[in-house]
Amino acid sequence: MDRKQAIIESATRLFAEKGFYSTSTIEVAETAGVAHGTLFYHYKNKEGIVLEIFRHAKKVYLQELEISVANRPTGMEKIESMLRFNAAFKRTHSRQLLIFLRDFPEKLTSEESELKTMVKETNAQVLAIISRCLTEGIEDGSVAPVDTDKTAYIINGLIFGLLHMDLLSPVQVPELEANVIAFCRAALSPAVPEQYASSQ
């Protein structure tokens, strides 16, 4: 039995259920079936455990995000695919996302932690991907000529905000995937519908 992996699994579950700060390292050890000290043999810190969780999630997220936008004919379809992927990722990795959204904002403004660096990197890559899709969309005519960088921030904000509402808000959020896609499609489509464009 791999103790290192058992620790990660217990931690992911407990942190998601009870919160990082409300879960004691003793609980993690007990749930994983290892001695308390074993945690600190394998990971430097309590934070080290959660970093391992995030490192893995980040890697999977970025890899699959890249795949989701590849092999789509137009920029608009790439954006759409990306939105779909995000909705799917929320379903498969809700625990990791929940831990991150709920428990780490605090770290992000204060200390210069490894977490902060990871978030910064992930953010930058995601923004770059969105921006690239928009640029392609503008070139292939599927997207209106918007400021690609700023629009990337907006789409990223939209994804993040909906994720946050879904996982953390005390209000019940309905299924929005189709509507979000329609919303973005409408926002990004060239202003003049094609059937009219030809008549100009």
Next chain:
Amino acid sequence: MDRKQAIIESATRLFAEKGFYSTSTIEVAETAGVAHGTLFYHYKNKEGIVLEIFRHAKKVYLQELEISVANRPTGMEKIESMLRFNAAFKRTHSRQLLIFLRDFPEKLTSEESELKTMVKETNAQVLAIISRCLTEGIEDGSVAPVDTDKTAYIINGLIFGLLHMDLLSPVQVPELEANVIAFCRAALSPAVPEQYASSQ
């Protein structure tokens, strides 16, 4: 000087700068120039202090939000005005928003606290306002015939996500106000531009 008010002011500043959980009640008392015990004479507990901060911010936010959408001719313009108001509120109440965004996600999924109730109420009201604006917009022709409830969630998510990025994300976010308005306007505008609509 009013001790009760001094406590709130110190707390707002310290919680915003250092985080709610990283600020001890003793620090709040010292900064406010009152004895430690005085905090608990005026407020039930540490959370009571932050609740007072939020209660006030909530009241101001909802009042001014209502005002911002009143007296606008069309639904679309109400939405626009609301977006503008949010950007302005972010500037005037960044500390309160920061405390809320950074430090309270934890409470929102776990306990059935007064905070949770407050957030639920505020959320519901904001969603209702947006939804109402959209309905009016559809009626007056300034907004495309969308599902008003779901679109309200989307717009709310967008606002929240951008707010979050701006205040908490380690990446530097550019000024997006005008772009956000353009984005939403494009997303919500009736598909057929007016000049063509008339020719149908």
Next chain:
Amino acid sequence: MDRKQAIIESATRLFAEKGFYSTSTIEVAETAGVAHGTLFYHYKNKEGIVLEIFRHAKKVYLQELEISVANRPTGMEKIESMLRFNAAFKRTHSRQLLIFLRDFPEKLTSEESELKTMVKETNAQVLAIISRCLTEGIEDGSVAPVDTDKTAYIINGLIFGLLHMDLLSPVQVPELEANVIAFCRAALSPAVPEQYASSQ
């Protein structure tokens, strides 16, 4: 009952008996009859407790050392009086001295602690006092013309070394007070005894 004082008294006893590092803060609290947390209300640290012990001992030591050398007619008699005072202080403050000699060498080479500063100051003052006595002794003819600064180091080293042996060495040290005085007197006396000096 003064809890702050009770803590100091228990700590002095326990640290002397068992050593600073082998005494837990819980033990100190229990012995003093206060809650564990009370230690940290009154003192910043475990180290803070021992610093308080030293601060007091330092003050008493330097004050009484000054008194012991005042009002002695010659420099040689001042030195003698100082040696006597040191022997007496060893008897009245053996616990404080023991704690210091046994448990703090470690701190003195590494960190830039308050303890280090205190030791440095005390050392400098003691050296200055000895040096001053020697200078006076040379002027009044009771002390041979030695290098006062270096000799002050030597006498200080002698005092310290004997103290250390007495309190810490596993060998049993006999009563040496009179012999030490004779030794120093011989070392410092002008080379030519007075009865012969006149015949020159």
Next chain:
Amino acid sequence: MDRKQAIIESATRLFAEKGFYSTSTIEVAETAGVAHGTLFYHYKNKEGIVLEIFRHAKKVYLQELEISVANRPTGMEKIESMLRFNAAFKRTHSRQLLIFLRDFPEKLTSEESELKTMVKETNAQVLAIISRCLTEGIEDGSVAPVDTDKTAYIINGLIFGLLHMDLLSPVQVPELEANVIAFCRAALSPAVPEQYASSQ
């Protein structure tokens, strides 16, 4: 490379630099380039490592100390030679002495350890050597008729105290070798200078 020796060398360096208690066994192993478990294969425990260091230093010290006093014509010259040797040993074995002076006082008052026995033995031998030199000096007329045992304690205390100041004190200690010799010579010389003694 000899693992056992590598461990001793790393330990000597680390213990001297960082202190025995602040150096973990894992650090010693890493620095020595051996596995953690290897330490406990070769030495019973952490203390066993330092005992090995001291055993060697003790042996060298006593051997060379004996040599330093042999073949000197008078008792006084033996004492002088011994003082010189101590100053030299301080230079060649500062690390071992530092570890001993700084980190082991604690052990010396409490447990009945092998270390305590070693110190006791060393101490007794050194005192015996000094005492013997003094006796010889008294017999050959180079030393005043002092109580040899007690004076041996005093000289030992002086050597130890100066060593301690030099290696551990936060104050900068000047070069004192010549002065210490002069001090002891003056203290031990027969009171009546020879030119007068003959005239009696």
Next chain:
DNA sequence: GATGAATGAGGTTTCATTCAT
């Protein structure tokens, strides 16, 4: 209304040592 001394539960981390391989 205001104080501040006192509490005590709770949490993270360190580390020498063991032992199966």
Next chain:
DNA sequence: CATGAATGAAACCTCATTCAT
């Protein structure tokens, strides 16, 4: 001979809250 994963005891310290004055 040598390893290194695993242990678990022990320690320090923080802090919101209480309550007698």
